[in-house]
Amino acid sequence: MLPIEFYFDAAIKGLLTGSVYAMLAVGLSIIFGVMRVVNFAHGEMLVAGMFGAYLVFVTLGLDPILAIPIVALVMFLFGVALQRGLIDRFITAPEHQQFLVLIGVALILTNGLDMIFGPDARNVQVPYAFASFEVGPFFLDNVRVYSAIAALALIALLYLFFNHTLTGKAIRACADNNRGAQVVGLNVSRLYAITFGIGAACAGAAGCLLIMVIDVTPHLGADFTLLAFTIVIIGGLGSMTGALLGGLLIGVSEAMAGILIQPSLKSSFSFGLLILVLLLRPNGLLGKRSS
Amino acid sequence: MLTIEAVDLHYGDAQALSDVSLTVEEGEIVAIIGANGAGKSSLISTIAGIYRPTRGRITFEGEDITGWPSHLVCDLGIGQVAEGRQIFPSMTVRENLEMGAVIPRARKLAASTMERVFTIFPRLAERVRQDAGTLSGGEQQMLAIGRCLMGQPRLIMLDEPSLGLAPTIVQEVFRIVHQLNTDGLTVVLVEQNVVGSLKLADRAYVLENGQIAMAGSGRALLDDDRLRQAYLGL
Ligand SMILES: Nc1ncnc2c1ncn2[C@@H]1O[C@H](COP(=O)(O)OP(=O)(O)OP(=O)(O)O)[C@@H](O)[C@H]1O
Ligand SMILES: [Mg+2]
Numbered sequence: 001m002l003p004i005e006f007y008f009d010a011a012i013k014g015l016l017t018g019s020v021y022a023m024l025a026v027g028l029s030i031i032f033g034v035m036r037v038v039n040f041a042h043g044e045m046l047v048a049g050m051f052g053a054y055l056v057f058v059t060l061g062l063d064p065i066l067a068i069p070i071v072a073l074v075m076f077l078f079g080v081a082l083q084r085g086l087i088d089r090f091i092t093a094p095e096h097q098q099f100l101v102l103i104g105v106a107l108i109l110t111n112g113l114d115m116i117f118g119p120d121a122r123n124v125q126v127p128y129a130f131a132s133f134e135v136g137p138f139f140l141d142n143v144r145v146y147s148a149i150a151a152l153a154l155i156a157l158l159y160l161f162f163n164h165t166l167t168g169k170a171i172r173a174c175a176d177n178n179r180g181a182q183v184v185g186l187n188v189s190r191l192y193a194i195t196f197g198i199g200a201a202c203a204g205a206a207g208c209l210l211i212m213v214i215d216v217t218p219h220l221g222a223d224f225t226l227l228a229f230t231i232v233i234i235g236g237l238g239s240m241t242g243a244l245l246g247g248l249l250i251g252v253s254e255a256m257a258g259i260l261i262q263p264s265l266k267s268s269f270s271f272g273l274l275i276l277v278l279l280l281r282p283n284g285l286l287g288k289r290s291s
Numbered sequence: 292m293l294t295i296e297a298v299d300l301h302y303g304d305a306q307a308l309s310d311v312s313l314t315v316e317e318g319e320i321v322a323i324i325g326a327n328g329a330g331k332s333s334l335i336s337t338i339a340g341i342y343r344p345t346r347g348r349i350t351f352e353g354e355d356i357t358g359w360p361s362h363l364v365c366d367l368g369i370g371q372v373a374e375g376r377q378i379f380p381s382m383t384v385r386e387n388l389e390m391g392a393v394i395p396r397a398r399k400l401a402a403s404t405m406e407r408v409f410t411i412f413p414r415l416a417e418r419v420r421q422d423a424g425t426l427s428g429g430e431q432q433m434l435a436i437g438r439c440l441m442g443q444p445r446l447i448m449l450d451e452p453s454l455g456l457a458p459t460i461v462q463e464v465f466r467i468v469h470q471l472n473t474d475g476l477t478v479v480l481v482e483q484n485v486v487g488s489l490k491l492a493d494r495a496y497v498l499e500n501g502q503i504a505m506a507g508s509g510r511a512l513l514d515d516d517r518l519r520q521a522y523l524g525l
Binding site for chain 1: 339341360361362364365371373377378379380381382386390391393394438442
């Protein structure tokens with residue numbers, strides 16, 4: 001490989017991983033955009049999704065990509081129940097109270113998973129784990145290519161949902177003008193429950209895709225919450241396209257850090273990017289200027 | 292049609308409505324007037340189920356709806372054009388109208404009602420794809436009224452529909468309110484334009500500091516010396 005191809009190779013891998021990050025971040029962004037709640041348990045939900053896919057794999061022998069509908073549905077119902085039973089009561093509470101509630105949820109999820117699965121690392125080996133496509137001088141892992149396709153397809157599906165279904169538009173209306181939503185008689189708390197469910201399902205789906213490339217332990221959650229948060233801030237709070245762009249960008253930056261410095265420094269690269277964006281565009285790349 | 296009995300409303304410790312009672316009969320136009328901060332918008336929001344009264348009873352067609360959430364109140368046929376228009380600025384005109392018809396009572400009729408809204412407000416028809424936030428103030432007000440009609444209301448509450456509009460547009464809004472009433476809608480109208488709304492109204496209530504201070508027919512209140520002094524400076 002030529003040196004330049006070496007970078008291209010890293011960039012492509014970064015884009016593929018970044019699509020999965022984007023899937024995760026889109027969920028966080030949707031929840032924040034509509035409900036103005038930061039889901040501090042988002043990474044833990046991703047980890048729950050990873051364990052879910054693991055469980056489906058060892059019991060049913062199902063490929064994690066095919067497990068997405070099951071895991072996403074379970075996580076959706078979990079999100080709906082969580083919003084209905086707990087978060088709805090804190091929707092108008094000051095932010096520090098919401099923060100504590102969601103940190104509590106994160107702790108319960110982490111320790112619950114620890115109790116059920118123990119602290120050992122688990123993984124899922126799909127039959128095509130070591131296969132790759134050869135495209136010109138590049139070798140692309142099948143796993144990453146399939147994951148990226150699945151993630152982008154799901155993001156496209158969400159886009160269609162929000163722009164072409166009545167429920168999706170109603171959720172956007174809540175985000176756009178909450179009082180207006182009440183005025184026209186939208187059932188705001190029901191729409192919030194659906195929104196939180198969708199956000200949790202995004203995290204769960206991303207978990208199904210990540211379990212194929214990294215081992216899962218119950219304590220991974222916090223790092224991924226931070227990752228998703230970084231992506232959403234870089235892309236612009238509440239913007240779905242921003243989350244997609246931010247995810248791809250972070251994926252590429254991590255991959256570049258891996259070859260330019262050393263892999264263990266990849267998150268400092270991401271935070272450097274975050275600081276840069278905050279300095280140059282405080283509202284994120286695609287964020288609206290706050291009035 | 293609508294009865295409000297001895298309603299109190301508090302925001303935390305502050306009392307916004309105190310012992311408010313009023314009735315609206317089917318087919319009427321009832322005006323509610325009062326100074327800034329008198330509690331007019333609070334009253335509208337309380338009827339709509341956005342705020343929950345701390346005391347008293349609200350009934351609509353004999354059904355006790357006190358404390359019902361807004362989506363159920365809307366679905367009974369109580370629509371409102373809220374203070375500040377409350378449109379969805381980053382959604383298109385068409386999407387805004389669609390949102391007016393999400394409530395179950397209106398969903399099936401959405402397409403035909405939208406046609407009707409476009410005949411009342413041809414300007415909206417020309418701008419279906421435009422983001423509502425980029426409409427002019429008058430167009431936004433038309434959109435707010437149109438969106439309310441999408442919900443098949445039987446009673447429509449308008450909170451200062453003429454605010455910020457040029458005099459000719461105000462005349463137009465009043466004409467439309469009158470027309471809607473003639474077509475069978477019952478109307479509750481909150482207005483700063485005291486003369487205009489009293490002329491239009493069958494009956495009116497005057498709110499002062501959260502209490503009903505006067506009530507009577509629109510004509511009688513227009514001739515009332517105390518009201519003329521307080522609100523018209525005559
Ligand atoms: N959400 C709220 N929280 C606390 N106080 C409120 C709230 N909404 C209104 N108030 C207070 O209640 C009182 C009545 O307000 P309201 O908006 O009902 O008056 P209004 O008659 O509609 O006035 P205007 O003509 O200016 O629209 C005011 O003193 C106002 O400050
Ligand atoms: Mg008001």
